[in-house]
Amino acid sequence: MIRDVLRKPWLWSFVAAFLVWLATMAFTGFKGGGELISAALTFATFFVIVGIGQMFVFTLGPGNVDLSIPATMTLAGSVAMKLMDTQDSMIVIGLLVALVIGVGVGIFNYILILGLRIPPIIATLSSSFVILSAAIAYGRGLRIKPPPLLAEFTTVQVAGIPVLAIAVVILAALMGVVLHRTIYGRSVTAIGQSIRAAGFAGVPVERIRFLTYVLSAVLAALCGYLFSGFSGGSSLSMGEQYLLASIAVVVIGGTSVAGGNGNLPGLWGAALFLFLVQSMLNTYQLSAGLRYLATGLIIIAVITAAGGQKTLR
Amino acid sequence: MIATVLSPKVLRAALPALSLLILLVAVWYLNPRAISPLGFNLMFNLAVPIALATVAQMCVITVNDLDLGIGAYVGFVVCVAATWLYDTPLLGIAALIGGIVLYMAVGALIHVRNLPSIVVTLGMSFVWLGLAILVLPTPGGKAPEWLAALMKYKPPAIPIPGWGDLQIPFPIIAAVVIAIVAHVLLMRTSYGSILRGSGGNPKAIERAGWSLLKTKVVMFGAAGFFGMLAGLALIGLTTSAQANVAERYTLLSIAGVILGGGYFVGGRVSPVGAVIGAMTLTLSLPFLTFLKIPPDWQIGAQGAILIVVLALRAIIDRLGPQQ
Numbered sequence: 001m002i003r004d005v006l007r008k009p010w011l012w013s014f015v016a017a018f019l020v021w022l023a024t025m026a027f028t029g030f031k032g033g034g035e036l037i038s039a040a041l042t043f044a045t046f047f048v049i050v051g052i053g054q055m056f057v058f059t060l061g062p063g064n065v066d067l068s069i070p071a072t073m074t075l076a077g078s079v080a081m082k083l084m085d086t087q088d089s090m091i092v093i094g095l096l097v098a099l100v101i102g103v104g105v106g107i108f109n110y111i112l113i114l115g116l117r118i119p120p121i122i123a124t125l126s127s128s129f130v131i132l133s134a135a136i137a138y139g140r141g142l143r144i145k146p147p148p149l150l151a152e153f154t155t156v157q158v159a160g161i162p163v164l165a166i167a168v169v170i171l172a173a174l175m176g177v178v179l180h181r182t183i184y185g186r187s188v189t190a191i192g193q194s195i196r197a198a199g200f201a202g203v204p205v206e207r208i209r210f211l212t213y214v215l216s217a218v219l220a221a222l223c224g225y226l227f228s229g230f231s232g233g234s235s236l237s238m239g240e241q242y243l244l245a246s247i248a249v250v251v252i253g254g255t256s257v258a259g260g261n262g263n264l265p266g267l268w269g270a271a272l273f274l275f276l277v278q279s280m281l282n283t284y285q286l287s288a289g290l291r292y293l294a295t296g297l298i299i300i301a302v303i304t305a306a307g308g309q310k311t312l313r
Numbered sequence: 314m315i316a317t318v319l320s321p322k323v324l325r326a327a328l329p330a331l332s333l334l335i336l337l338v339a340v341w342y343l344n345p346r347a348i349s350p351l352g353f354n355l356m357f358n359l360a361v362p363i364a365l366a367t368v369a370q371m372c373v374i375t376v377n378d379l380d381l382g383i384g385a386y387v388g389f390v391v392c393v394a395a396t397w398l399y400d401t402p403l404l405g406i407a408a409l410i411g412g413i414v415l416y417m418a419v420g421a422l423i424h425v426r427n428l429p430s431i432v433v434t435l436g437m438s439f440v441w442l443g444l445a446i447l448v449l450p451t452p453g454g455k456a457p458e459w460l461a462a463l464m465k466y467k468p469p470a471i472p473i474p475g476w477g478d479l480q481i482p483f484p485i486i487a488a489v490v491i492a493i494v495a496h497v498l499l500m501r502t503s504y505g506s507i508l509r510g511s512g513g514n515p516k517a518i519e520r521a522g523w524s525l526l527k528t529k530v531v532m533f534g535a536a537g538f539f540g541m542l543a544g545l546a547l548i549g550l551t552t553s554a555q556a557n558v559a560e561r562y563t564l565l566s567i568a569g570v571i572l573g574g575g576y577f578v579g580g581r582v583s584p585v586g587a588v589i590g591a592m593t594l595t596l597s598l599p600f601l602t603f604l605k606i607p608p609d610w611q612i613g614a615q616g617a618i619l620i621v622v623l624a625l626r627a628i629i630d631r632l633g634p635q636q
Binding site: 063065112115116117118119121122125126127128129130131132133134136137140243244247248251257287288289290291292293294295296297299300303304 | 379422426428429431432433435436437438439440441442443444445446447450564567568571577578607609610611612613614615616617619620623624626627630
C-alpha cells in the first residue's frame with residue numbers, strides 16, 4: 001500500500017511543494033504559514049484550471065501542445081469584463097460569452113492543425129498572434145473592473161480555504177473521472193500511446209483531438225474570466241506567466257511528456273510548488289535578477305528530476 | 314517544362330522568396346519611394362539581428378527541438394555587450410563564450426534526460442533574463458564602437474555605366490552573407506547532412522555510428538553562436554541596452570523559420586529560406602504601416618501572414634503526389 005503510494009508520479013510534486021513551504025517558513029520563523037497556504041491555494045487554482053486543459057492536450061502524444069492559452073485568457077477576460085460592465089446581473093451572460101470565445105478559439109486552432117497539416121505548436125502559436133491582437137484591439141488596454149459579486153466569489157474564503165480552490169479541486173476530480181473512466185478520456189490516452197493503433201481500434205482520432213483542443217481553449221477562457229474577477233479586472237499582460245505555468249504544472253505534475261499517461265492530482269502539487277517558489281524567493285528578498293535566475297534554475301532542476309522517464313515505446 | 318516549373322517541389326522551394334517578392338511589390342505599390350537604398354536601409358535595418366536569431370532557432374528546430382529562450386538569450390548578449398564587452402572586453406568575451414557553453418549544456422541535458430525542449434528552454438528564458446538583469450539592472454550601457462561602426466557600414470557604390478551608382482544597402486549584404494554561411498555549413502558539408510539526419514531519422518543516424526548526443530550539443534552550440542551574433546548586431550543598431558529588449562525575437566524567430574519553408578519535424582529546414590523568412594517578417598511591419606493598419610492589429614496581421622503562407626504550402630503539398 002505504502003509502496004503503491006510512493007510509486008505515484010504525482011507524489012513528488014507535493015513533496016517538493018512542502019519542502020519549499022518549509023524553506024520559506026524557516027526564514028520567517030513559522031509565522032504566517034497558514035496565510036501562505038491560503039494564498040498558495042488561491043493562485044494555484046488558476047494554474048490548475050489551465051493545466052487541466054494543457055494536460056489533456058499533452059496526453060494526446062508528442063508534439064501536442066497549446067501555446068494559445070495566454071492569448072485566449074486575455075481575450076475571454078477582456079471581452080467578458082467589458083460586456084458585464086461591473087453589473088452583477090450580467091455575470092452569467094459574461095461567463096457564457098467567455099466560454100463561447102473558448103469554443104471558438106478551440107475550433108480555430110483545430111482547423112489550422114487539420115486543414116493546414118501543421119504541427120499544433122505552430123498552429124496555436126500563429127493563432128495566439130491573431131487572438132492577442134483581437135484582445136488588444138477590443139480592450140484598448142483599458143482595465144474594466146469585474147462585477148462585485150464575481151470579485152467576491154473569486155476571493156471569498158471558508159476557514160482559510162478559498163471557495164474557488166474547493167470548486168477547482170472538484171473540477172479536477174471530475175476531469176480525473178473523465179480521463180480514466182469515460183470513453184472520451186480513454187480515447188485520449190489511447191491516441192497518446194499509439195495514434196495508429198488507436199485508429200485501427202476504431203477510435204475516432206480526429207474527433208477526439210478536436211474535442212481536446214476545444215476543451216483546452218474553453219478552460220483557458222474560464223481561467224481568464226475568473227482571474228479577471230480575482231485580480232480586479234482584465235489586463236493585456238494577464239496571460240503572460242501562464243505559458244510557462246500551464247506547461248510546467250503538467251510536466252512537474254508527473255504527466256508523461258511522451259503522451260498517453262495523464263495525471264491530475266500532480267497538477268495541484270505542481271501548481272502549489274510553482275507559487276510557493278515565487279513567494280519563497282520574495283520572502284528571501286532577492287533582487288529581481290536573482291529571482292528570475294533562481295526560478296529558471298529550480299524549474300529546470302525539478303523537471304530534470306521529475307520528467308525524463310523512458311517512453312514505453 | 315511548365316510541369317517541372319509548377320511541380321510542388323519547385324513551388325515549395327520558391328514560396329519563401331515569392332512571399333518576400335509579393336510583399337516588396339506591395340510596398341512599392343503603396344509607397345514607391347520606399348524602394349530606394351535609403352528606404353531599404355530603414356526597412357531592413359532590424360532584419361540583420363532577426364535573421365541571425367532565426368538561423369539560431371533553425372539550428373534547434375533541425376534536431377526536432379524548439380527554443381523558447383532565444384529572445385531572452387539575445388537580450389542577455391545585448392546587456393553583456395553594452396557593459397562588460399565595452400568596459401572590460403576580456404570579461405565580456407568570457408561571458409559570451411560561457412553563454413554558448415551553457416547552450417551546449419542545455420542541449421546535452423535535453424538529450425540525456427529525454428526532456429521536452431519547450432519546458433527546458435522556457436525555464437532557460439528565466440535564467441537568461443535574470444542574468445541580463447544582474448549584468449545591467451537598469452536600461453543603459455553603451456555599444457562597443459566597432460559594433461556600431463560595423464552596423465552603420467556603408468558599402469562603396471558600384472558605378473554602372475549609363476545608369477548611375479548602385480548603392481547596395483548593408484542589411485541586404487549582411488543577409489546574403491548569413492544565408493550563404495548557414496547554407497554551406499548545414500546543407501553542403503558532410504557533417505551538416507548528419508546533423509539534419511539526426512532530426513529526420515535519429516535511429517538510422519545512431520545505428521550508423523554517429524552520436525546523437527554530439528549532434529544535439531553541436532546544434533545547440535550553433536544556436537548559441539548565432540544567437541550571440543544576433544545580440545551583437547542588435548546592440549550595434551541600438552544606442553543603449555535593456556534586459557528585455559529582444560523579448561519578441563522568440564516568436565519572430567520561430568515564425569521566420571516556418572515562413573522560410575522549414576518544417577517543424579524531420580530535420581527539413583532551409584537556411585536560405587529562414588533568412589528570407591526573417592526579412593519577410595521585418596518587411597511586414599512597414600507594409601502594415603503603409604496600409605494604415607492600426608498598431609493594435611500588427612501582431613495579428615503578422616500571425617495572419619504566417620497562416621496564409623502555411624495555407625499556400627498546404628495547398629501545394631496537396632497538389633503533389635501522395636506520400
